[in-house]
Amino acid sequence: MSQSYFHPRNILGTAMTPGAEIVQSPSAVSNEPETAPGRDVEEIQESYVQHKNQLIGAIDSTQVLLKGIREFNNDQWVVRYPQLAQPTEEESSKSTRRGHLRRSLTFADDPSLTTEVIMTSSKPGMARAMTMEPASSLENIAEVGETVKEEDVEDSGEVGLQLLRLDLKLGHASTASSLVAQIDKSSIANLLDDRIDSALKHVQKLRNRIEDTSSKVLVTGDLNAGKSTFVNALLRREVMPVDQQPCTTMFCEVHDAIDNNRVEEVHVVKEGFTYALSDESTFTRAPLSDLQTIVDSADPSKPQGVLKLYVTDMRAPSESLIHNGIVDIALIDAPGLNRDSLKTTALFARQEEIDVVVFVVSAENHFTLSAKEFLWNASNEKAYLFIVVNRFDQIRDKEKCKRLVLEQIKQMSPRTWDDAKDLVHFVDSSVVQNPGSSTPSFENLEAALRSFVLVKRSKSKLNPATTYLNHLLSDIDFLASANSIVASQEADRARADLEQTRPVLEKMQSGREQLEDSLEVVEEEGATTSTDRAKEVLNVALERIARGEPAVDQGITMPPYPGLLNLWDYAQDVRRALLASLDSAVKLAENEARVATSYGVKKISHLEEAHLPIGVERNRRIFVPEAMFSPRFKKGQDPKARRRSSAIVAGGTHGLGLGLAQRSELLEVTFFDLFDAQHYFSVHFGHTDGQSKKVEENNDDSTPSALSVMSLGMGAISVVGGKTLGARGIFSGLIRISDFFGNESTRRWAVPVIGFVTLGAAVYFVLELPNTIPKNIGRRIKASLSEQSHLPSMTIDGNDNANFVSGQSARISRETRKVLRIASWDLRERFRSAMEDRAKEVREKEEIERRAKRALEYFSGVREKASEVRFVVGDVATQ
Numbered sequence: 001m002s003q004s005y006f007h008p009r010n011i012l013g014t015a016m017t018p019g020a021e022i023v024q025s026p027s028a029v030s031n032e033p034e035t036a037p038g039r040d041v042e043e044i045q046e047s048y049v050q051h052k053n054q055l056i057g058a059i060d061s062t063q064v065l066l067k068g069i070r071e072f073n074n075d076q077w078v079v080r081y082p083q084l085a086q087p088t089e090e091e092s093s094k095s096t097r098r099g100h101l102r103r104s105l106t107f108a109d110d111p112s113l114t115t116e117v118i119m120t121s122s123k124p125g126m127a128r129a130m131t132m133e134p135a136s137s138l139e140n141i142a143e144v145g146e147t148v149k150e151e152d153v154e155d156s157g158e159v160g161l162q163l164l165r166l167d168l169k170l171g172h173a174s175t176a177s178s179l180v181a182q183i184d185k186s187s188i189a190n191l192l193d194d195r196i197d198s199a200l201k202h203v204q205k206l207r208n209r210i211e212d213t214s215s216k217v218l219v220t221g222d223l224n225a226g227k228s229t230f231v232n233a234l235l236r237r238e239v240m241p242v243d244q245q246p247c248t249t250m251f252c253e254v255h256d257a258i259d260n261n262r263v264e265e266v267h268v269v270k271e272g273f274t275y276a277l278s279d280e281s282t283f284t285r286a287p288l289s290d291l292q293t294i295v296d297s298a299d300p301s302k303p304q305g306v307l308k309l310y311v312t313d314m315r316a317p318s319e320s321l322i323h324n325g326i327v328d329i330a331l332i333d334a335p336g337l338n339r340d341s342l343k344t345t346a347l348f349a350r351q352e353e354i355d356v357v358v359f360v361v362s363a364e365n366h367f368t369l370s371a372k373e374f375l376w377n378a379s380n381e382k383a384y385l386f387i388v389v390n391r392f393d394q395i396r397d398k399e400k401c402k403r404l405v406l407e408q409i410k411q412m413s414p415r416t417w418d419d420a421k422d423l424v425h426f427v428d429s430s431v432v433q434n435p436g437s438s439t440p441s442f443e444n445l446e447a448a449l450r451s452f453v454l455v456k457r458s459k460s461k462l463n464p465a466t467t468y469l470n471h472l473l474s475d476i477d478f479l480a481s482a483n484s485i486v487a488s489q490e491a492d493r494a495r496a497d498l499e500q501t502r503p504v505l506e507k508m509q510s511g512r513e514q515l516e517d518s519l520e521v522v523e524e525e526g527a528t529t530s531t532d533r534a535k536e537v538l539n540v541a542l543e544r545i546a547r548g549e550p551a552v553d554q555g556i557t558m559p560p561y562p563g564l565l566n567l568w569d570y571a572q573d574v575r576r577a578l579l580a581s582l583d584s585a586v587k588l589a590e591n592e593a594r595v596a597t598s599y600g601v602k603k604i605s606h607l608e609e610a611h612l613p614i615g616v617e618r619n620r621r622i623f624v625p626e627a628m629f630s631p632r633f634k635k636g637q638d639p640k641a642r643r644r645s646s647a648i649v650a651g652g653t654h655g656l657g658l659g660l661a662q663r664s665e666l667l668e669v670t671f672f673d674l675f676d677a678q679h680y681f682s683v684h685f686g687h688t689d690g691q692s693k694k695v696e697e698n699n700d701d702s703t704p705s706a707l708s709v710m711s712l713g714m715g716a717i718s719v720v721g722g723k724t725l726g727a728r729g730i731f732s733g734l735i736r737i738s739d740f741f742g743n744e745s746t747r748r749w750a751v752p753v754i755g756f757v758t759l760g761a762a763v764y765f766v767l768e769l770p771n772t773i774p775k776n777i778g779r780r781i782k783a784s785l786s787e788q789s790h791l792p793s794m795t796i797d798g799n800d801n802a803n804f805v806s807g808q809s810a811r812i813s814r815e816t817r818k819v820l821r822i823a824s825w826d827l828r829e830r831f832r833s834a835m836e837d838r839a840k841e842v843r844e845k846e847e848i849e850r851r852a853k854r855a856l857e858y859f860s861g862v863r864e865k866a867s868e869v870r871f872v873v874g875d876v877a878t879q
């Protein structure tokens with residue numbers, strides 16, 4: 001292989017204007033050859049293989065990383081989508097001064113999460129190798145400011161996601177960002193998942209391409225720029241149809257005929273088929289001479305058609321491009337760029353199997369808009385572009401033309417401009433094949449292209465992969481850094497929340513039993529106090545009643561004695577008054593219970609304050625003591641009945657079946673209310689009846705006394721009174737009278753005495769009636785209420801055996817207990833649900849903290865690994 005192919009001359013040479021510093025690339029003014037002398041092809045090949053293997057390793061690691069991120073995104077952590085806000089003028093001036101970039105990092109899925117970050121360059125001169133840290137402290141900034149050089153961050157516009165950027169830009173930028181903001185976390189994670197997926201596929205294709213030994217050179221450019229002429233010049237044959245009219249409408253891939261058993265031929269790839277030389281069904285064969293006809297008959301609206309051309313290059317392998325003896329090279333003549341074909345060609349150029357893009361531009365026209373657009377995009381991925389400025393012979397002021405063209409290249413593809421000596425050529429393709437013509441600039445171009453494709457394969461073949469990987473790893477690093485920031489903030493937040501919530505939960509857990517016990521005690525105390533007080537009040541009341549006094553001091557006046565003639569009415573009034581006073585006593589006991597209950601409710605609310613954590617809603621219901629002991633209505637109860645009962649309740653406790661003064665059976669006056677014969681009989685003749693029995697037990701004297709005789713008289717009067725004695729009482733009385741008269745001596749003195757005493761007693765009785773009637777009635781009421789009740793209306797809360805005092809006190813205490821139970825149940829429920837909430841919150845926060853920590857660990861691992869792989873890729877790229 002001729003040395004001249006590997007040491008191309010500086011095509012700009014001394015003719016380059018010294019003052020044109022804007023356009024003069026560093027290497028454009030240098031005469032230093034890039035390939036060191038003495039390094040033979042084998043050596044270069046060896047180094048290529050080494051770099052290739054390095055890159056394949058890097059690709060494999062990147063794939064593992066990407067797959068890991070995708071899995072992590074799916075199973076463990078919704079990877080956030082970060083965006084860097086464009087810096088304000090103030091920010092960028094500050095950034096340059098201090099040698100770092102200060103930016104605002106936002107997240108599409110969570111617009112509220114904005115954080116300040118510091119971008120620093122981890123590799124001098126490589127803006128894409130920026131790393132990002134949270135700008136959490138000023139020291140951080142100061143430190144960074146000292147270590148980073150200004151030039152390290154000069155290309156600050158290129159930070160943020162590139163390849164994994166979500167394609168959400170629809171319409172105006174502001175609309176796009178608002179659109180992104182509307183997408184929720186999971187949708188963004190899904191979109192990111194898709195991007196990772198396509199990146200993985202692309203990386204795999206790059207890998208396949210690197211492993212493949214063949215290379216493809218795509219020749220494209222503006223319409224009529226001379227692409228076909230250029231391809232023919234390279235082949236030193238008129239293979240491609242050339243016309244002043246735009247004629248190339250298909251992608252024509254020129255291969256060495258050796259690949260097709262040395263047969264020169266055109267293979268027309270069938271639409272929708274993937275070409276395979278070994279598979280006849282994917283193409284149709286045609287002689288090379290038919291090429292013009294095939295191209296002419298192609299549908300110009302479908303520029304995506306592909307022709308495979310097998311051509312014999314008669315030149316020596318050391319001179320030929322396609323027949324070079326080292327690599328299989330395909331030269332692709334693409335349709336000229338116009339609105340219709342721009343997209344197709346751009347897509348074609350993006351293909352990972354395209355190693356080199358040769359862009360042909362007419363020196364007369366410079367770069368059209370389509371050309372600029374194409375170059376701008378292509379340089380993003382390929383980094384290096386081979387630019388052929390054709391028809392240079394036609395240009396009068398050649399230096400001016402060069403300067404202007406280079407200036408434009410600098411804007412579109414800075415790295416191509418850096419290597420302009422090798423990559424930008426000003427030629428005349430049309431004269432190359434003229435016999436005897438000397439075309440040094442074209443030979444120079446050929447040598448550079450051969451060198452670029454064959455020798456500098458690291459650049460031509462590995463470079464698309466290194467460029468792509470570099471972008472991808474930078475994206476991974478950016479994604480991992482941004483997510484690390486989010487994770488660390490989430491972990492901090494969760495930790496701070498836990499610091500607040502955990503003690504609250506622990507306090508609740510330890511205080512739970514105590515609360516339970518305290519509530520038990522409050523309930524028990526309330527109920528006991530109510531019972532005790534009710535018993536006390538009612539017992540006193542009954543005692544007073546038994547003495548003929550009203551059960552309570554206030555509100556009750558005893559009826560005046562109306563005289564003997566209205567005795568019966570009097571007895572009735574007395575009975576009513578005493579019963580009413582007893583009702584009042586019950587009310588009094590109820591009031592006592594209300595007080596005890598209020599006290600209990602207050603205690604419960606103190607317990608609520610002490611045990612319920614701040615922020616938990618308190619019981620806002622106010623205890624209304626008046627509502628105690630009032631009837632409860634069932635749903636659907638007749639409203640009339642409701643009104644009736646409430647009217648009655650207003651006047652007493654009758655609504656509950658307890659108003660004694662309203663109960664007809666208790667109001668009924670009997671003869672014994674006037675004279676309680678039964679009482680006296682039982683006292684003096686051993687009648688066993690309640691308390692009377694006790695009196696009898698204390699008086700063992702069975703001798704008939706004056707009083708007993710008087711009693712007998714009274715008994716007679718009672719009979720006259722027209723009211724009947726109880727059969728039992730009469731019977732026992734008669735037996736005792738007959739006993740009395742059975743004695744002879746007694747009979748002698750007894751008659752006058754009896755007469756006298758009876759008369760006196762009658763007088764006494766009549767005079768004493770106003771006093772004895774209330775007592776009689778009271779005693780009888782007490783006796784009947786002290787009995788175990790047999791009357792259905794005395795049934796208290798279903799307890800037939802309850803007597804008045806125990807029944808009422810049980811009822812009253814039950815009401816107290818009921819109220820306290822409701823209040824404590826409410827507190828228990830609040831406490832329980834608050835504790836459950838706190839426990840849930842703690843569990844959730846712990847989970848968030850755990851996940852965030854895991855994410856932090858994971859992403860820092862990713863960053864570490866990405867940086868290692870980047871180092872390898874960088875190493876390959878700089879060779």
Ligand SMILES: Nc1nc2c(ncn2[C@@H]2O[C@H](COP(=O)(O)OP(=O)(O)OP(=O)(O)O)[C@@H](O)[C@H]2O)c(=O)[nH]1
Pocket residue numbers: 222223224225226227228229230241242243244245246247248249334335336337390391392393394427428429430431
């Ligand atoms: N003077 C001069 N004319 C050229 C040069 N290269 C090409 N031409 C002429 O320009 C015209 C178009 O050349 P083509 O090679 O067909 O251009 P193309 O870019 O392939 O055209 P399309 O593929 O149809 O876009 C032809 O008439 C060529 O002879 C050159 O370097 N100098």
